[in-house]
Amino acid sequence: MQRSLADSRVKFRHLQCFLAVAQFGSVGRAAESLSITQPAVSKTVAELEAILGVKLFERGRHGAVPTREGQLFMPHASACVSALRQGVDLLARAEGAAAATLEIGILPTVAAALVPPALKRFAALWPRVIVRLATGANPELLERLKAGTIEFAIGRLADPERMVGLSFEQLFSEPLIAVVRAGHPLALGAGLPATSLEDYPVVLPPFGTLIRQSAESLLSAWGVPPLSGFVEVLSVSTGRALALENDAVWFVPLSAVEYELAHGMLVRLPLPFAGTGEPVGLIRRSDTQPSPVGRAFIDAVREVAQQRMAAAAGKPAAKRVSKRGRGGSPTI
Known part of the structure; x- marks a missing residue:
């Protein structure tokens, strides 16, 4: 089958199920996240594999792992789903019928310092937006970002192999x-x-x-x-x-x-x-551009981060004299 003909048969549900299985590594967890049955997810993924003419997952005792073809297809599927959601959100805002939605991920250790002031700035410009915050460990945020379930993340710079397909913009260094x-x-x-x-x-x-x-x-x-x-x-x-x-x-x-x-x-x-001190920054997919609401929130986060750095630079660091105890161990 020619790929041009296959393209017209790929539906949104195919991409949704594919990305959910890739994110969770499990048909069962993917089905739970989509509120559908496991057989429905398996059937939909099988349909997509038949349409594309390739195997997208290796299934075994350790769950479902994307094949080479699945890894190649993932960023494009993610970009399609993300673009469609952004379009729907923008139309909803333009019509005033419903609020747009922005889904982002953030480390729980930095959420309290960044989110309240950034959200205050953002809401002044975009009052009719539902902001959904997903907190988690850095590896989890990166996987969700690659799967397209969040638009961007505020996290830490990971090892190069984990950052493939992602960009990192440092906001500040956190001790x-x-x-x-x-x-x-x-x-x-x-x-x-x-x-x-x-x-x-x-x-x-x-x-x-x-x-x-x-x-x-x-x-x-x-x-x-x-x-x-x-x-x-x-x-x-x-x-x-x-x-x-x-x-x-x-x-x-x-x-x-x-x-x-x-x-x-x-x-x-x-x-x-x-x-x-570990760098904390904005992490985005390299193959996509932020939505208008996402760009506005990113700008707000940048402003807060700049103010934090300016405040830290303007304050003289408190002197902490750490004496050495027995065996060279510092004292408290």
């Missing part, structure tokens, strides 16, 4: 810090060595994240023995609760706890964190 509740023994300035951290519950970012790697490198550099037990958490609200209601030491990006630090709820431990 990692360690915080405890006000009144915590480590916050009383008793000159305790950093190795004292092992005497308290430690809350770390999830394994495999960039900030987890930074935290582990710091603990090793400070001479803290491998932790026998700790809590892994991505949720900012859960990490906050663990720090406020326990004697936990929470390793977290600075922007996630600015409010709590400013209001004296949490205290930053005076440990050396030099070199832990």
Whole structure:
């Protein structure tokens, strides 16, 4: 069959099912996300494979993995679905019948610092837009972006192999810090060595994240023995609760706890964190352009990021003298 004839037979439902299976790596999870049955998803994907004359997925014990042909087809399918959604949203806004929709992804650790001020600016220009925020770990955001379920993401620069087909625009660099509740023994300035951290519950970012790697490198550099037990958490609200209601030491990006630090709820431990700054930025698909509403939100995020950098540059950094304890370990 000629591909020109096949093109006319490809429907929106084919692309939807294909992208959902590619995103979730599972027919079952794809069906759940689309609110249809698994047989319906399998049949639709099989129809698309027959129309295109290629196999799009390898199916096995580990789920559905896109073939080489599936990987080649994915960005084009994603671009088609994204363009159609943008067109429908713009018509809805022009007619005043319904609000347009903007779907973006963002790391939970930076959402509180960026979203409220950016949304305030954005809503002043686009009041009739439904903004859907998807939070998740960086790898999850990148997969959702490639699958076309979000228009852009605010995340961290990943390894080159994960950034294929994506562009990254740095907004700011975010340092990692360690915080405890006000009144915590480590916050009383008793000159305790950093190795004292092992005497308290430690809350770390999830394994495999960039900030987890930074935290582990710091603990090793400070001479803290491998932790026998700790809590892994991505949720900012859960990490906050663990720090406020326990004697936990929470390793977290600075922007996630600015409010709590400013209001004296949490205290930053005076440990050396030099070199832990990780770039945070806008991540987009290289093969698509942002929609008008997406472009407006991106502009708002850029403004907020610029103000943050200007404010940080205008404030003299607080001097933290970190003394060395026994064995070269810094003191708290």
